[in-house]
Each structure stands twice: as C-alpha cells, then as structure tokens.
Amino acid sequence: MEFDKLRVYTALNADELQIGSKCIFADAVGNLQDKVENNNEVSMELALIKPTDRxxxxxxxxxxxxxLAYLIEPPAEPKYKPFKDIDKAMEAIKKHGxxxxxxSNRYQYIVIAKSSTSLRLSDGWFTLEAIFYDYVFADDGTPCGELAEE
Known part of the structure; x- marks a missing residue:
C-alpha cells in the first residue's frame, strides 16, 4: 500500500482519530512507513487515546x-432503524432535549402531540418511518431512530 502522510496521526492530532478505527501503529515514522508500504503488519483497532500530557x-x-497511528479505515457507522413504537420514540426525543x-432544510421542530402511530410537529403528523428518513436529532445529528441489532 502506498504511504499517505495525511493518514498519519501523532500526539498533535490524536483527538481527530475515532476510537474503533483500524490503524497500523508504530513509534517511529520510518518504521510506520515500512509497515504500511510492505504490508508487514495487520491493522488493529484503536482502543483508547491518552490525554495530551503523554x-x-x-x-x-x-x-x-x-x-503514531496510520489510519486504514474509520470505524463502521452504527446502523439505525425506525423506532418500534411511539413510547420509545418519545423517550429518545426527550433524552435529546x-x-x-x-x-432537507435544517429547520428544527419540537414534538407537540402524539398518537398511537404518529408524531405531530408544527407542520403536520408524521409516522415513525417518515421521522426516521427525514429528520435527525437536533442536538447531535444522529438519526431519529433506534440502533439496529446486528
């Protein structure tokens, strides 16, 4: 594999690397470059990042x-699915403020009513599937759904 210096992480940019990323690790640039270019090492997951004083x-x-860490691939994104029922949806929405x-337009809405199958926003009633496909939680941008078990 060709060595790409933009994939190298050091103490300076360590916080930009996500836990769970597949990486090749080393303690010297030459050693890291050799491992990458000659496929001398199997990648491992990044388990933890120490504080900046180390x-x-x-x-x-x-x-x-x-x-040093050389990024091979970031962690897989978690998979989501529509909420199973209104109560689970409301519980999660409350946790997200x-x-x-x-x-599509980044407008924010608060849920103002619920039925057994839908949620009411200021511009209409929406099923849990529509909420899942068209909306994200405003506080962190995660999907309006629950984690799918794999």
Missing part, C-alpha cells in the same frame, strides 16, 4: 501504547 497517546486493541431537525 507522548504515546494511542492504545491499540493489543494493549500496547504507540506514538425534545428537538428534531429536518434533513
């Missing part, structure tokens, strides 16, 4: 700490 900030899944945001 030079070896990357803990790999094997428990060892490293100075009550606000949801429409994907």
């Amino acid at each position: 030079p070896s900030r990357f803990e790999a899944e094997n428990g060892n700490w490293y100075l 009550g606000w949801i945001k429409k994907k």
Whole structure:
C-alpha cells in the first residue's frame, strides 16, 4: 500500500482519530512507513487515546501504547432503524432535549402531540418511518431512530 502522510496521526492530532478505527501503529515514522508500504503488519483497532500530557497517546486493541497511528479505515457507522413504537420514540426525543431537525432544510421542530402511530410537529403528523428518513436529532445529528441489532 502506498504511504499517505495525511493518514498519519501523532500526539498533535490524536483527538481527530475515532476510537474503533483500524490503524497500523508504530513509534517511529520510518518504521510506520515500512509497515504500511510492505504490508508487514495487520491493522488493529484503536482502543483508547491518552490525554495530551503523554507522548504515546494511542492504545491499540493489543494493549500496547504507540506514538503514531496510520489510519486504514474509520470505524463502521452504527446502523439505525425506525423506532418500534411511539413510547420509545418519545423517550429518545426527550433524552435529546425534545428537538428534531429536518434533513432537507435544517429547520428544527419540537414534538407537540402524539398518537398511537404518529408524531405531530408544527407542520403536520408524521409516522415513525417518515421521522426516521427525514429528520435527525437536533442536538447531535444522529438519526431519529433506534440502533439496529446486528
């Protein structure tokens, strides 16, 4: 594999790397470049990032700490599905502060009523499927749905 310096993470940019990313780890740039270019090492998951007062900030899944990480691939995005029922939807919406945001225009809405199958926003009634496909939680941008079990 060709070495790309934009995929190298150090103590300076460690916080930009997501936990769970598949990486190749090393303690010297030359060693890291050799591992990447010669496929000398199998990638491991990033398990933890130490605070900024430590030079070896990357803990790999094997428990060892490293100075450098080379990103192979970010962690897989969690999969979501529409809420199973209104009560689960309302519980999650409340945990997110009550606000949801429409994907197409970024307007924010608060749920003002519920029925056994739908939620009422200021511009109409919507099924849980419509909420899932058209809206995200306003506070963090995650889908308006529940995690799908794999």
